[in-house]
Amino acid sequence: FSASPRRPAALKFDPSSFPRESDNVDVCIVGGGPAGLSAAIRLKQLASAANRETRVVLLEKGSEIGAHILSGAVIEPTALNELIPDWKSCKNPQSPSTPATKDRMRFLTSKFSIPIPVPPQMHNKGNYIMSLNNLTKWLSEKAEALGVEIYPGFSASEVLYHSNGSVKGIATADSGISKQGEQKDGYERGMEFHSRITLFAEGCHGSLSKKLISKFDLRKQSDPQTYGIGLKEVWEIDPARFRDGEITHTLGWPLSKDTYGGGWMYHFGENLVSLGLVVGLDYPNPWLNPMKHHPLYSQVLKGGKCISYGARALNEGGYQSIPKLTFPGGALIGDTAGFLNVPKIKGTHTAMKSGMLAAEAAFDALESDSSGPIQLFSYEESLKNSWVYKELYQVRNLRPSFHNPLGIYGGILYSGLDAFLLKGRTPWTFHHPSTDADATKPAAAFPKPEPFKPDGVTSFDLLTNVSRTGTNHEEDQPSHLQVDDWQAHTRASYPKYQGIETRFCPAGVYEYLDDETSETGKKFNINAQNCIHCKTCDIKVPTQDINWQVPANGGGPKYILT
Structure with a gap:
């Protein structure tokens, strides 16, 4: 629909005059993506092992689990192996799940495709090409089997606070309000979930997470976050053009030298191809469609059919842009905090691991007799000692190296030097100079x-x-x-x-x-x-x-x- 081109009308009634129902839980998780589901599963695994009742509720704004999930996606199974060691032998595991067989890297001009070396971070032996929204559906089944209460279609719209300023839980959105701000028949007040610990797993740039970051000044000691937008299509192609498990990444055209980004094309499942373009949002010119007219792509798509499209923002700031993760009563986990490994173009494994570590810290905290606000200091500490931080620290300079007078060419030169020789062992750390909004030119x-x-x-x-x-x-x-x-x-x-x-x-x-x-x-x-x-x-x-x-x-x- 087209919203009225005027200032939105204020609500014409007072929702606070209607009582909210409330529910008390041990842990409330906001978001049903890889991080939120991994946290839920790990909490119930620990509770089962300790023979202790722990109530875990997970709220998802999408109409069903996976409905809002989008990624490339080549999955590094490190965290999945830790969380569910027998996942590959489970009945009906995430499908399709295609082992990576070949890596290709190309620099594109408008007409030519030039082979370039594949950086070590982009070697995908042992990884799997998957549909991430299918993976989250499968993880949700595992979570529910363990006793996690999952409520899709519940949009968390407000953070609730105790009088001492600590997080008390969340409230879901009201329903039954007209676009003119009037109460409709069937109006229902949102519901409150009060929890001892609330984990925010909203994904990139979560609406509640940004408020928490501001309220608790969680970016005080970190760089501004920088973002990209990823645009994706899934095609069903001619079987004669299908190359099972082949992974191609591209740089260059259709992006200009002052625009960070690149394309991908993954062959997976039965004659399916995932392809798309990621464009750094520190430049205002994200175009997807021209890319597919390049022979590298068009020759694969010829005779095929596009069956799915989507887009989402992704965190590109890396190590320098990770905020403080904890605050009284809760924590940020997954992509809402920004654990994407940009050179790898992978963040599912790091998001899942952050959720698992937060779950372990939360479980330990729930065992304490403390009646005051819980702060998960051990989560932040264990994450810094994990392979997640080691991995992100090693590649910390690659994305910000593209902030240079030579643009993409200077970034490629430095990234190649760092990836193949320096391997992050440098005494310097580059920084992101501004927010993406501030980087925009007239x-x-x-x-x-x-x-x-x-x-x-x-x-x-x-x-x-x-x-x-x-x-x-x-x-x-x-x-x-x-x-x-x-x-x-x-x-x-x-x-x-x-x-x-x-x-x-x-x-x-x-x-x-x-x-x-x-x-x-x-x-x-x-x-x-x-x-x-x-x-x-x-x-x-x-x-x-x-x-x-x-x-x-x-x-x-x-x-x-x-």
Whole structure:
């Protein structure tokens, strides 16, 4: 739906006049991705071994587990092996699960594909090409079998606090409010979950996590987080063009030298190909579709069919950008904290391990007789002593090395030197100079590109792509994309950035309509129904006045094979 192009109406009734139901639990986990599910499973494993009753509740904003999960994904099974050692022999393990067989690295120009050495971090022997949303579905079955209570469609929208400032738990979103802010028939107040420990596993740039980071000043001693946007498609291709387990990564075209990023193409399952592009959000020009016109991709896709599309933001800051992880009453785990190993292009194994270590710290803390706020200091300490920190420290300089006058070429030269020779054993640590929003330059500094015209064969318009995400939001509800003053946003953003929102959004949510009555000649509009929850707008908009919040009732994408 298209939200009204005016300042959103305030609620026309007082929700606090309606009581909330509450439930007391030992541990509440917000988010049903790899980290949250790993934490839940590990907690119940420990409780079972100790013959102790521990109530664990996991809340997921998607309509079902896996609905909002998207990744490449080549999975390094280190953490999975630790969590469920016999996972490969389990009945109906995550499917498809294709062993990696071959690695290729290419530097692309507009017409040519130049072989370059595969960095050690990108060797994938022993790894598996999977659908991450299928993996999380399978993990949720394991969690429920152990006694974890899983509630999909429960959007955690508010952090609750004790009078002493420690986290008390969360509250879920109200339902039954119209987009005009009026109470509808069937209005229901959200529910409160009070827990001794709350673990936030919301994924990249979680809406509650960003509030916790601000409230407890968790970034006081870390670099700003920097992000990328990953755009993905899954294709069913001609069996004659399928190469089981082959992994290809690319640098260069269609990105310019001052834009970090690259493409991938993974052959997995039965004649399936996962392909996509990751673009660093420290530059405002993320384009996906032209990549597939390159012969490297188009020759594989010829005669095939696109069956799935999606996009999500990912943390690229690495070691330098990890915030303080704990606060009174809870902790950040997984991608919401930022454990992605950027050179490996992998973060599932580190996210899972962080969840497992947080679970172990939480279980020990629950055994204590302390009646005060619980702070999981041992989680932070054990993570720093684990292979997660060792792995991230070794590659800490590779992503920030691309902040140089030579752009991608200088970054490739330094990264090659570090990956093959230095291996992170340097006395220096590079830093990220700014947030992605602050890195954005005025549109006038760049030539205006020619509009890309999809061919309908290997590239498609945004609305066709969005139709492949299964996205749906209840129409008559307040927009979860919050802009306090739409006219002020237009005045501040459009003249300088010429509609950057329409370029970085992978789902056609934002548009500027012609309006002769406006001083800018434009009227800002939000098509919130299209939103696929990538959160790029909240991260990248230079005016920093778009606030992404969870919608009610499990709205959003319903991904398959992503």
